[in-house]
Amino acid sequence: MIRRISPATLNVRSxxxxxxILLIAVSVSFIVVMLVLPLISVFTEALAKGFAPYLATIADxxxxxxxxxxxxxxxxxxxxxxxxxxxxxWAVAKFDFRGKSLLxxxxxxxxxxxxxxxxxxxxxxxxxxxWLGPVLDEYxxxxxxxxxxxxxxTIFVTFPFIARELIPLMLEQGSEEEEAAISLxxxxxxxxxxxxxxxxxxxxxxxxxxxxxxxxxxxxAVSVVSGHIRGKTNTVPLHVEILYNEYDFVGAFAxxxxxxxxxxxxxVCKSLLEWKFGDRLAGGAKH
Amino acid sequence: xxxxxxxxxxxxxxxxxxxxxxxxxxxxxxxxxxxVSYDPTRELYKAYNEAFAKHWKATTGEDVTIESSHGGSGKxxxxxxxxxxxxxxxxxxxxxxxxxSTQGGLIDPAxxxxxxxxxxxxxxxxVFLVRKGNPKNIKDWPDLVKNDxxxxxxxxxxxxxxRWNYLAAWGYALKANNGDEAKAKEFIGQLFKHVPVLxxxxxxxxxxxxxxxxxxxxxAWENEAFLALKELxxxxxxxxxxxxxxxxxxxxxxxxxxxxxxxxxxxxxAYLQYLYSPEGQEIAAQNYYRPRDPKVAEKYASSFPxxxxxxxxxxxxxxxxxxxxxxxxxxxxxxxQPQ
Numbered sequence: 001m002i003r004r005i006s007p008a009t010l011n012v013r014s015x016x017x018x019x020x021i022l023l024i025a026v027s028v029s030f031i032v033v034m035l036v037l038p039l040i041s042v043f044t045e046a047l048a049k050g051f052a053p054y055l056a057t058i059a060d061x062x063x064x065x066x067x068x069x070x071x072x073x074x075x076x077x078x079x080x081x082x083x084x085x086x087x088x089x090w091a092v093a094k095f096d097f098r099g100k101s102l103l104x105x106x107x108x109x110x111x112x113x114x115x116x117x118x119x120x121x122x123x124x125x126x127x128x129x130x131w132l133g134p135v136l137d138e139y140x141x142x143x144x145x146x147x148x149x150x151x152x153x154t155i156f157v158t159f160p161f162i163a164r165e166l167i168p169l170m171l172e173q174g175s176e177e178e179e180a181a182i183s184l185x186x187x188x189x190x191x192x193x194x195x196x197x198x199x200x201x202x203x204x205x206x207x208x209x210x211x212x213x214x215x216x217x218x219x220x221a222v223s224v225v226s227g228h229i230r231g232k233t234n235t236v237p238l239h240v241e242i243l244y245n246e247y248d249f250v251g252a253f254a255x256x257x258x259x260x261x262x263x264x265x266x267x268v269c270k271s272l273l274e275w276k277f278g279d280r281l282a283g284g285a286k287h
Numbered sequence: 288x289x290x291x292x293x294x295x296x297x298x299x300x301x302x303x304x305x306x307x308x309x310x311x312x313x314x315x316x317x318x319x320x321x322x323v324s325y326d327p328t329r330e331l332y333k334a335y336n337e338a339f340a341k342h343w344k345a346t347t348g349e350d351v352t353i354e355s356s357h358g359g360s361g362k363x364x365x366x367x368x369x370x371x372x373x374x375x376x377x378x379x380x381x382x383x384x385x386x387x388s389t390q391g392g393l394i395d396p397a398x399x400x401x402x403x404x405x406x407x408x409x410x411x412x413x414v415f416l417v418r419k420g421n422p423k424n425i426k427d428w429p430d431l432v433k434n435d436x437x438x439x440x441x442x443x444x445x446x447x448x449x450r451w452n453y454l455a456a457w458g459y460a461l462k463a464n465n466g467d468e469a470k471a472k473e474f475i476g477q478l479f480k481h482v483p484v485l486x487x488x489x490x491x492x493x494x495x496x497x498x499x500x501x502x503x504x505x506x507a508w509e510n511e512a513f514l515a516l517k518e519l520x521x522x523x524x525x526x527x528x529x530x531x532x533x534x535x536x537x538x539x540x541x542x543x544x545x546x547x548x549x550x551x552x553x554x555x556x557a558y559l560q561y562l563y564s565p566e567g568q569e570i571a572a573q574n575y576y577r578p579r580d581p582k583v584a585e586k587y588a589s590s591f592p593x594x595x596x597x598x599x600x601x602x603x604x605x606x607x608x609x610x611x612x613x614x615x616x617x618x619x620x621x622x623x624q625p626q
Contacts, residue, residue, distance in 0.1 A: 128370030128391070137370075145371045227371040228356045229321060242357075245490045246329055247518040249498075 042260050045253035057243075057251040058258065065231040066239035067258070072147065073222075073235060074215040077154040081211055084155075085162025086204070090196065092163075093170030094178065107163050110156055118156045119224025122149060145227030150235065153221040158211045165207030169200055202277040206270065213266040217259055318554055319352045323373035325360035325447055325537070326490040327511040331574040332377070338570055339561050343554065351554055359488035360447030367391065367542065374546045374555045377539040379447025379489075381405070382605035384540050393544040407536035408562035409576035412596060413455040415527040416496065416505040416512045423503045427529045428459045431504060432477040439502035440482055441492040443613050447537075448489035450613060452506040455533040457612070458597050462531060476622035497524065508535065509591070510575035526592075534596040 047054055057063060088107055092100060110118065126143040127133045136143065143149045177199065181191040197204075219237040226233045234242065236259060243252035324332055336353040343351045356363065356371070360379035367373045368391035378384055381399060388394040399406045417425050423436050431438050441449040453475070460474035461467070483501060486492040489511055496505035497519050504527075505512070512526055539559050546552040561567050568578040572587040602608035612618045 123369050126370075129368065133370060142370070142372070144369060145366065227366055228358055229354045230356070232354055245326075245357075245494065247494075247515075 039260060042253050042256050045249060046257040048253075049250050053250055054254045054257075057248075057254040060251075062231045062234070063239060063251075063255055066234045066236045066255070069147065069150070069232075069234065070216050070236040073150050073154050074212055076151050077158060077215045078208060078212050080155055081158055081162050082204070082208060084159065085166060085207060085211075088163040089166030089170055089200075090192075092167050093173075094175050094196075104167070107160055107167075110159050115157055115218065115220030116224060119153050119221040122152055122156075122225050144225050145229075145233060147233065149225035150222050150233065153225050154215050154218055157218055157221050158215045161211035161214060162204065162207035165203050165210070166200055169203040170196075173199055202273060206273050209266055209269055209273070213262065216262055317350045317352060318551060319354060320374045320551055320555055320558060321372060322353055322355045322375050322377060322558070323363050323367055323371060324355055324357050324377040325363060325379040326357055326488045327448070327493075327508055327514065328377060328537075329355075329357050330514060331510075331571065331576060334574065335562070335567065335570050338566060339558055342561060342566070343557065349554075353558070359441075359445050361445050362487070367393065372545050372549070373542050374549060374551045375539065375541050375558060377537065379535075379537050380450060380605060381536070381538050381599075382450075382609045383447060384538055385606065387540075387542065393542050394540055395543055398540045399538060401541075402539065402559060403563060404579050405536055406538040406540060407579075408539060408559075408567065409537070409571040409578055411509045411535045411537065411576055412532045412594060413452050413506060413529075413535060414509045414512050414532065414592075414594075415529060416507055416515060417503065417525050417527050419523050419525060421525055421527065425504050425527055428456060428463075428474075428531075431456075431506075432474065432481060436481055436504065437483050437502040438478065438481045438504055438506060439484070439486075439492050439496045440506040441489055442485040442487055443619055445487045446489055446492075448508050448511070449485075449492075450608075451508070451533055451535045453612065453619065454599070454602060454608060455529075456506075458533055458601055459529065459531050461601075462597075472618060472622060475618070479623050509577075513575035528592040528594050531595045531597070534598045536599065 058067075088103070091097075092104060092107075123144055124130050125132055126136065126149065128137065128144075130144075133144070143152065177195050178191050181195045186194065217237060218235075219241075222235055223238060223241075226235070226238055228234060228238060228242070230242070236255060240252050240256045240259070243249075243255060322332060322336070332353075332355050336355065340351050340353065343349060356366075356373075358366075360383050363371075364376070364378060364383035364386050367376060367387050376384060376387065376394075384394065384398060385396075388396050388398060395401075402408070415425060415431075417423070423430070423433070425431065425436065430436065440452045443449040443453045456478055457471055457475055460471035464470035464474075484495055486495055489508060493505060493507060493511055493515055495501050497515050505515075507515075516524055516526060539562065541552065541555045541559060543552075546555045562571070563579065565580060565583060568580040568583040572578045572583055572590070575590070577591055578584050578587065599605055599608060602611070610617070
């Protein structure tokens with residue numbers, strides 16, 4: 001006798017229910033243990049002694065200097081990467097040339113290199129005993145252990161964010177619209193400003209957001225080139241480490257909570273972008 | 288598209304404004320000194336920098352700000368060699384300052400003769416910190432290699448404090464075995480088999496022990512142990528003084544090339560000399576460093592446990608100790624295998 005299969009059974013996944021429940025339970029508990037609990041602990045530790053000590057730590061002059069420095073580094077590094085990223089993505093997506101795949105690989109390099117190495121290469125290059133250091137020193141230019149070094153290291157580690165966001169988006173869009181614009185008599189700049197840029201603008205914003213989050217949160221690379229001078233070359237993540245090492249656990253977590261807040265704000269903005277403009281982000285925002 | 292343009296324009300405008308705001312006019316020109324120091328001196332120099340700035344203002348009428356940077360002693364020396372422009376260095380051991388002199392060429396090789404007492408204005412020693420009630424009954428060096436005792440000490444390759452710890456243990460083993468080097472080596476090998484984690488710096492090792500709760504005993508600078516007791520409560524830890532330890536001499540020096548370049552030699556020298564003054568010695572003692580000044584030492588005699596001390600000269604000075612024990616292929620590399 002042939003068993004009748006109802007359409008309902010056909011629709012359901014073939015996996016048994018226990019497996020589904022198990023998988024969901026595993027991923028949910030993983031997220032709770034690895035993400036939610038640490039996030040909660042940051043805020044509970046930060047507020048362990050109440051709200052006044054929390055504010056006092058953040059208003060401390062070294063902490064304020066660290067916040068200012070982090071903002072300064074981001075404000076320089078992110079716009080520069082915006083320009084670099086846009087140029088690189090445009091070149092890759094709209095033109096055909098030799099070595100294109102090599103260029104794409106190189107753009108990805110900072111993702112695969114450990115941040116410590118990213119810092120060390122600048123020390124090897126610009127340090128007092130590095131390749132270019134002695135020459136630059138003759139002209140009184142200092143790079144390592146100054147804000148310049150911090151900016152360079154940050155640019156390096158955050159370089160791929162914007163380009164990686166734009167390349168798939170631009171590839172998907174192709175160059176028909178640009179061709180149409182040019183055939184209708186638009187100049188190069190005009191085409192870029194009126195056609196290319198508006199097409200990728202939301203993707204660009206998305207890339208800027210991720211780039212900024214990483215620029216403000218970077219630890220490894222900047223730790224190597226910072227020199228850890230209080231109130232001068234300590235960024236927020238470095239300041240967290242210093243406070244922790246000084247047994248000021250409330251202070252460390254108070255400053256860390258600022259970074260956690262930054263992460264949350266970034267997450268909200270990212271979700272908003274995906275929700276409102278998902279169709280305009282690369283491949284429907286696969287992040 | 289106007290909304291879009293407004294958003295992008297807004298971001299750009301904000302960036303330009305913020306850059307102008309943040310870079311702004313530089314702070315008023317005043318003398319500033321950078322003191323590159325090692326890990327556990329944070330609290331000491333925080334207090335001392337304030338006192339010195341006051342003293343300098345009172346004697347010369349000039350304002351001086353002192354910036355400081357802390358980290359593992361070897362790493363800090365490396366940074367100065369790589370171009371961190373320290374006017375003065377106050378490190379954990381003479382070898383690291385020698386490195387700045389030989390590798391970086393930034394300090395006169397005869398630096399250690401320039402200030403009294405081998406250029407070490409304060410000293411310390413190596414002691415044990417154990418958990419309250421001393422559950423593993425640790426009294427002296429041999430107790431560290433008893434069956435299940437876990438010992439916390441940082442990595443002698445990167446940490447100055449760890450090198451003092453190591454040499455203190457070695458010196459004890461050598462004396463206990465009538466100078467038998469093979470026996471001392473065996474003891475050190477045993478000791479490092481009881482070390483579950485090697486942190487890179489002294490402060491990292493302390494937080495591993497007190498905050499993360501790993502290990503039964505922390506081998507530490509005396510000043511670091513006292514500070515941990517003060518900051519984290521006497522109800523959790525106890526200090527144990529071994530029968531014998533090493534006289535740890537953390538030296539100080541003006542970084543000649545940099546101080547001359549910055550034109551800060553006068554204030555840099557005064558900064559280090561003031562460490563030897565009664566006020567400077569007083570601050571050192573309050574931060575659990577053993578003062579050199581006999582009067583101040585007497586005043587704080589009760590704060591520092593009596594212990595029989597040997598010096599680095601037992602090892603033929605830092606250059607020799609470094610070559611024999613900590614250089615690549617040295618004794619430490621021979622006895623230590625990561626577990």
